[in-house]
Amino acid sequence: DADVTQTPRNRITKTGKRIMLECSQTKGHDRMYWYRQDPGLGLRLIYYSFDVKDINKGEISDGYSVSRQAQAKFSLSLESAIPNQTALYFCATSVAGQPNTEAFFGQGTRLTVV
């Protein structure tokens, strides 16, 4: 089983619909991240969480919200989906501490908003 699991893997939704992407991890890491990836723009940080009570906005948080339900679960919501939110979304985890260690990624969720 994958250490970082994202569901669903693919989703097509209509403009204006609410959608939730889920991420769960078995690595025991405190830190979790949500990124979106667009061609030519690379991976951009949406939100990140350093523990259950800590949520921070990334560089492109508008139109998104998150919930850290437990150490192992971090979900991303689009309250009212719009077509320019069509992208590949990745969840990642890392362990807290210095020096920083690498982040581990899920397999991604391909979201299409029509």
Added chain:
Amino acid sequence: EDQVTQSPEALRLQEGESSSLNCSYTVSGLRGLFWYRQDPGKGPEFLFTLYSAGEEKEKERLKATLTKKESFLHITAPKPEDSATYLCAVFYNTDKLIFGTGTRLQVFP
């Protein structure tokens, strides 16, 4: 502005033709620089971590180096299976992890 820039955007190599990928960064308080490999439709796969200028890491045909302003990923005698997008990322003072836009590498037989 905190930024990570990778070059070239795309690179086509003949099998066996060695080359280097560049990652330059303008962040304060670098805490770690990471190289990842990403295959189409998949999540990034970790390759290397570098923490301080002068540090080098090697894995098979890949070697990563770090200076105070940039990192290089050297690919020696590449094979077609090395074809992928290579991503560079940095942790810095704000404790965020930011990525460059990647270099898409194609190796032809």
